[in-house]
Amino acid sequence: MVMQQQPMSGFRILDMTWWGVGPYCTFLCALMGAECLKIESATRGSEFMRRVPRLHELNVNKLGVTLNLKDPKALGIIKQLVAVSDAVVENFSPGVLTRMGLGYSELRKCNPSIVLASLSAHGATGPERNGKGLAAIFGAMGGASFITGYEDGPPVELRLSADLAAGTVFCFALLSALYYAKTRGQGLYIDGASREVMSATIGEVLMDAEVNHRDQRRQGNDRPSMAPHNVYRCAGEDRWISIAVGCQDEWEALCEATGRRDWLADPRFADQTSRWLYKEDLDVLLSEWARRQDAATAAETLQRRGVPATDCCNARDLLGDAHLWERGLFVHTQDENGGAYVMTGGPWRFSQTPWSITSRPPKMGEHNEHVLVDLLGIDRPSFEELVRQKALA
Amino acid sequence: MYPALTGIRVLECASHVAGAYCGRLLADAGACVIKVERPDGGDALRQEGPFPGDTRNVETSLLHQYVNANKQSVTLDAATSQGKQLLTKLCTIADVVVEERPGSCFDQASLQYTDIHNANPRTVVLTISPFGQHGPKSIWKGYGLTVEQASGMGWLAHTGLSRRLFPDRQPLMMGGHIGEYFVAFTGAAAVMFGLFARIGMGQGQHIDLSSQDALLSLERGPISIYANQNLLETPLTRDFPYGGCFPCADGYVEILAHEDHHWAGLTQMIERPEWARDPEWAVRQSRVKRAAEIQTTIESWTRAHTRQEIYERGLRNGVPVGAFNSPREVIASEHERLRGFFEPLAHPEIPEIKSIPSLPFFVAPLPAQACRRAPHLGEHNQDVYCGLLGASRGDLTSLRQTGAI
Numbered sequence: 001m002v003m004q005q006q007p008m009s010g011f012r013i014l015d016m017t018w019w020g021v022g023p024y025c026t027f028l029c030a031l032m033g034a035e036c037l038k039i040e041s042a043t044r045g046s047e048f049m050r051r052v053p054r055l056h057e058l059n060v061n062k063l064g065v066t067l068n069l070k071d072p073k074a075l076g077i078i079k080q081l082v083a084v085s086d087a088v089v090e091n092f093s094p095g096v097l098t099r100m101g102l103g104y105s106e107l108r109k110c111n112p113s114i115v116l117a118s119l120s121a122h123g124a125t126g127p128e129r130n131g132k133g134l135a136a137i138f139g140a141m142g143g144a145s146f147i148t149g150y151e152d153g154p155p156v157e158l159r160l161s162a163d164l165a166a167g168t169v170f171c172f173a174l175l176s177a178l179y180y181a182k183t184r185g186q187g188l189y190i191d192g193a194s195r196e197v198m199s200a201t202i203g204e205v206l207m208d209a210e211v212n213h214r215d216q217r218r219q220g221n222d223r224p225s226m227a228p229h230n231v232y233r234c235a236g237e238d239r240w241i242s243i244a245v246g247c248q249d250e251w252e253a254l255c256e257a258t259g260r261r262d263w264l265a266d267p268r269f270a271d272q273t274s275r276w277l278y279k280e281d282l283d284v285l286l287s288e289w290a291r292r293q294d295a296a297t298a299a300e301t302l303q304r305r306g307v308p309a310t311d312c313c314n315a316r317d318l319l320g321d322a323h324l325w326e327r328g329l330f331v332h333t334q335d336e337n338g339g340a341y342v343m344t345g346g347p348w349r350f351s352q353t354p355w356s357i358t359s360r361p362p363k364m365g366e367h368n369e370h371v372l373v374d375l376l377g378i379d380r381p382s383f384e385e386l387v388r389q390k391a392l393a
Numbered sequence: 394m395y396p397a398l399t400g401i402r403v404l405e406c407a408s409h410v411a412g413a414y415c416g417r418l419l420a421d422a423g424a425c426v427i428k429v430e431r432p433d434g435g436d437a438l439r440q441e442g443p444f445p446g447d448t449r450n451v452e453t454s455l456l457h458q459y460v461n462a463n464k465q466s467v468t469l470d471a472a473t474s475q476g477k478q479l480l481t482k483l484c485t486i487a488d489v490v491v492e493e494r495p496g497s498c499f500d501q502a503s504l505q506y507t508d509i510h511n512a513n514p515r516t517v518v519l520t521i522s523p524f525g526q527h528g529p530k531s532i533w534k535g536y537g538l539t540v541e542q543a544s545g546m547g548w549l550a551h552t553g554l555s556r557r558l559f560p561d562r563q564p565l566m567m568g569g570h571i572g573e574y575f576v577a578f579t580g581a582a583a584v585m586f587g588l589f590a591r592i593g594m595g596q597g598q599h600i601d602l603s604s605q606d607a608l609l610s611l612e613r614g615p616i617s618i619y620a621n622q623n624l625l626e627t628p629l630t631r632d633f634p635y636g637g638c639f640p641c642a643d644g645y646v647e648i649l650a651h652e653d654h655h656w657a658g659l660t661q662m663i664e665r666p667e668w669a670r671d672p673e674w675a676v677r678q679s680r681v682k683r684a685a686e687i688q689t690t691i692e693s694w695t696r697a698h699t700r701q702e703i704y705e706r707g708l709r710n711g712v713p714v715g716a717f718n719s720p721r722e723v724i725a726s727e728h729e730r731l732r733g734f735f736e737p738l739a740h741p742e743i744p745e746i747k748s749i750p751s752l753p754f755f756v757a758p759l760p761a762q763a764c765r766r767a768p769h770l771g772e773h774n775q776d777v778y779c780g781l782l783g784a785s786r787g788d789l790t791s792l793r794q795t796g797a798i
Binding site for chain 1: 397398418422423441442443445446447455456458459460506523524525526527528529530531532533534535536537538539540541542543544545546547548549550551552553554555558559562563564565566567568569570571574575578579581582583585586587588589590592593594598599600601602603605606607608609610611612613614615616617618619620621622625626627631633637638640645646647649708711712713714715716717718719720721722723724727728729731732734735743745746747748749750752753754755756757758759
């Protein structure tokens with residue numbers, strides 16, 4: 001069999017990001033074959049990321065380079081790297097890169113086809129650009145949390161998954177710009193705002209606000225016109241099943257599978273509109289049924305009849321699910337020190353060019369010599385001089 | 394809109410948010426996206442609200458307007474042999490197919506990836522489905538709610554103030570279609586990787602995207618923690634030790650001050666200078682031990698202040714704070730107005746629409762192109778079938794008469 005090249009083979013990305021958003025963006029590129037140079041200095045963010053394995057795992061497949069960004073020699077090395085790279089991804093606070101002399105106009109002088117993606121919580125412009133940005137905050141500012149929660153309760157925060165979702169859409173932005181640069185030979189600048197990612201996920205709610213002058217409320221697990229549509233407690237501690245019925249066939253299948261054919265004759269549940277009106281009655285009945293069920297078994301039973309239902313999985317359930325292992329979602333790899341490490345791989349299956357993890361997360365500066373000497377062609381004495389002068393710290 | 398993908402043609406057969414918003418991302422990046430819809434009523438999204446004035450109409454759904462902007466619409470009945478032929482012919486001019494199974498027009502026409510590949514080996518095909526096209530659960534059915542619960546995201550979602558108020562309530566889904574938008578982001582990135590792979594291989598391939606995998610991949614933290622440390626993350630252990638969501642005079646605010654340099658700012662912000670002087674409070678561990686006291690003190694302060702006051706004070710003191718903005722506040726935000734996140738859009742038939750949320754990133758220095766309203770059902774039949782596929786006006790009439798389009 002001929003080994004296919006990976007989609008991003010031959011692309012080089014300078015990764016100057018930490019926390020979740022930026023590292024996930026470049027992680028996806030690295031899984032698909034891009035060469036990512038993780039540029040670190042002794043910054044708080046970088047150290048924190050290394051202490052948290054679930055964040056540090058996003059550095060697999062990346063090369064580790066340390067540069068003291070306060071040293072002009074290190075900035076010169078970055079410019080040399082820009083000249084031989086395709087993209088720079090960074091999440092410094094807005095304006096910091098420009099103050100370092102590495103703004104987009106400077107980078108373009110080094111390489112006219114470079115793509116610069118600047119990622120931040122609120123964007124590089126606008127009066128609130130300097131606000132701090134963790135997912136719980138940008139999810140709140142962007143409006144997504146406002147509509148998440150129970151009808152009678154406060155808004156619920158979005159967490160790390162919102163960071164990684166923002167990283168994913170910024171990955172799309174980066175790739176579209178790289179596609180343009182590849183076909184037209186001209187680079188682009190991207191200003192990504194995580195808070196706007198959260199607003200984009202409620203676009204129809206925002207249009208409703210403008211057109212109908214109202215705010216959609218929090219509605220728990222309710223969805224207009226779907227009933228049942230909720231999560232029910234099962235036997236055992238903290239075990240639950242989710243059931244969503246969207247059409248008559250699914251409703252009839254649910255009645256069969258739960259052994260409650262009598263519900264079919266109940267006028268309250270005769271059609272979708274009526275079931276929606278009596279959804280609270282339905283929830284009571286389904287709660288009574290679910291309480292005696294084992295969640296996973298019940299989900300299988302319902303699915304066999306064609307009812308969209310799943311048990312509410314925690315990490316233990318998911319790691320025990322043969323379906324996910326068969327899809328190759330989880331992978332045995334290594335941590336920074338070479339110890340066994342299990343993690344989630346890429347979120348998709350490509351028939352010809354699958355994602356792959358080929359190297360563990362790098363140690364700080366592990367690839368300094370490789371990158372500076374082999375890639376940039378800096379001679380060894382000069383490299384050693386840079387080390388002595390702590391330009392690579 | 395920015396013209397990065399000019400020349401790329403996408404066939405989109407999606408009637409849920411995940412596939413449709415994936416198509417919108419590609420359209421906004423400059424691809425020509427042709428949406429294939431059923432002749433009777435079109436895409437299911439057209440039936441879904443919200444609607445202007447709550448009046449149901451296949452042309453005015455705001456969900457449809459939002460996710461299908463910048464696209465073209467053609468109709469075909471994939472259950473007829475003529476419709477199936479047309480669909481196969483459309484593949485010959487498509488660089489990308491985005492479809493959702495079950496239920497896409499390819500599914501209805503019993504066309505598999507190999508059929509598309511035979512019609513056009515260069516086509517990159519993205520198939521989005523709840524549990525994927527491969528594996529024992531690939532036949533499982535799912536909606537947004539159940540897929541979120543199957544991904545591990547739902548079980549952990551109920552945290553913070555809400556969980557403290559309702560400790561026994563059931564797991565929760567994110568509001569609206571947020572989870573499906575997350576899948577759409579993943580799909581759009583996948584399509585781009587497919588296009589890059591095509592440059593090297595000279596041909597397309599099949600991308601199998603399971604919504605469960607996509608969401609699980611975003612909620613990957615608990616997997617790593619359990620697999621490598623044998624610790625099960627729960628909504629309780631996930632909670633911030635202190636800080637989080639607080640009620641205030643006019644809504645809710647988010648306050649996070651876990652790091653030492655944030656803590657000093659917090660003591661200034663909530664007017665507790667004695668906390669800054671007390672060496673015991675300076676250590677994170679001892680703060681965590683006294684979390685209940687901290688929460689009560691912060692809350693009694695936030696209740697006396699408005700979101701705006703708290704937000705400004707937070708910025709001034711270097712404390713990470715955020716306001717829980719309502720949708721109307723998001724559209725009125727000065728920050729977003731100046732950034733141009735809401736693009737002007739004039740819709741001749743729906744005058745109430747003044748603007749539409751654009752992409753969550755800006756691209757420069759390409760000339761921005763104005764956003765185009767979502768297409769009417771079958772609006773581009775003639776452009777596509779005659780202009781691109783070479784059908785005659787007469788062919789079009791007979792296709793209409795037989796109900797194929």
